[in-house]
Amino acid sequence: MSSPSTLSPWRLSVAPMMDWTDRHCRYLHRLLTRHTLLYTEMVTTGALMHGSELRHLRFNAEEHPVALQLGGSEADELARAARMGERWGYDEINLNCGCPSERVQRGAFGACLMAEPQTVADGVKAMRDAVSIPVTVKHRIGIDKTESYEFVRDFVGTVADAGCEVFIVHARNAWLQGLSPKENREVPPLRYELAYRLKQDFPQLTVAVNGGITTNAQIAEHLRHVDGAMLGREAYHHPWLMTTWDETFFGDAPAQRSRDWVEDEMVRYMERAHAEDGCPWYAIARHMLGLRHGLRGARKWRQVWSDHRLKPLPPREVWAMAQAHVCNESDVLVA
Template sequence: MLDWTDRHYRYFARLISKHAVLYTEMITTGALIHGDRERYLQFNTQESPLALQLGGSHPKELAICAKMAEEMGYDEVNLNVGCPSDRVQNNMIGACLMGHPELVADCIDAMQQAVSIPVTVKHRIGIDDQDSYAELHHFVKTIAATGCSTFIVHARKAILQGLSPKENREIPPLKYDVAYQLKKDFPELEIIINGGIKTINECLEHVNHLDGVMVGREAYQNPWLLNQVDQSLYGAPDSTLSRHQVLEEMIPYIEEELNNGTYLGHITRHILGIFHSMPGGRKFRRYISENAHKPGATIDVLKNAIKLVTQEQAAALEARATNHN
């Protein structure tokens, strides 16, 4: 989810679901230690509960960054052992670490020693030819020995040689049963499933077997999916906000960001899918895409896009009423 789940998207997502745990995009230890940590770690307090996802393989560096997360107010720190990109492989980050369970255990242990907030791990079910269940079982057992109790399992193997990151999200088959077996073998652990999940009904099916569900791309491309999360998965009341009300709530946030010099398109690119599969959704996306990037673009771009949706939806209702009569 690099460049996707930034602080603007997370603020937007929190307006739709009050209970879902939100995760940052993966941030490398090098970026935090040697770069602009304030920019990388900045978030709005309304985003909580919020987890920082780290990429790295040096225990001391990960411990330092975990401490940064705790001091900034994050609720969880997560080590990514699932990203298959070449760039992170070359730095011993991401899915390639599944071939080094003892090193991952050292990293998790160092992070846990540094902070009191939960330290969790996200991983694949295997890599390349290291894809047997016995190897996965050993990986989880090794990490769990540190006291780490939450494992987010992307239920695909990663093929590090020959497939692009996009292909690694689509070509290796999903094997949810492997995650189910992990829960049977490690009932004391919290096992959360990830990969290819698109509906609330699928989430409900998975939580019959596991402890939770992580949804990534579908929650980004079709963000209104999050509207069902609070009631269906947390037993809380549904959000009382409509799609239009969520966007109205975004307006003062966007205006404040514009006053601070944020480029409008950096925010509005995250909200394009809110009217997914609804009348006016296409016009909404097109208008924002064509206008938010223009020099000096203001909040009027969003307001005008909302008007287009309102007009389209009113026309659709009128057409249905006419047909009914």
């Protein structure tokens, strides 16, 4: 395998997930993997035009490589938002063309943009003209019950003509009516073969696949056909899986660390975040509740970190209480 520095930056990534992949979550993930690309939650152009840049764009220096995902459809606003992202130091700007929620549809962006490929192309061109970092697109394979490969092929072709070179393909349709966002991640069938076909038809482009990926074996299989794989909820709920990725998929030496070390680092981070901006420890701790998944004592450990009655205590005291339930990491539950 090539060295990490010569591999595609999109070889492996953690998906943007609303209400989950905030800067605290990404700090945890970076403790687990050095090379995996991390994405922010989607930030709308409206929030950046009319809200606080600090609130929406602040991140920890340790998070690199980290990409900012934008939601929007107006080319001038996308360009302004992309410039903000570059100014803050993000490594990539990604445009969301895959979210099917009604709120996003009311804003005329997300998955519904797949029906307007020229609008997406105009936005991509405006962003590429505004910044020097990569501009990428994350999209579905179709919308509603249109299952024609030609639909997604033409979408990618139009956007690629505007200069986009990286496409992250969530290999399900987005149903704009009748399904919740959660159902849209589960009900429309996965059709990875369409993402593979995109790579065949556009060999010059970088194509990564997303949707339903839960194991290293699945990642390895996808990498036989496309340039990258993106994991979402599996990475969030079972984050220890990420500790295998640097060695398995980037050919780098595995990090010599334990769950105890990671937890201690997160407690230090909680203390620092509270001292710097008053962030409560429980806003951070919620992201690490899957850290001990599969180990004996994990349920009671999670209960301590989730106990609202402990919120007034300093995080190191809560940590000591949680540690009382921790068993040796080799003591794994049998399913």
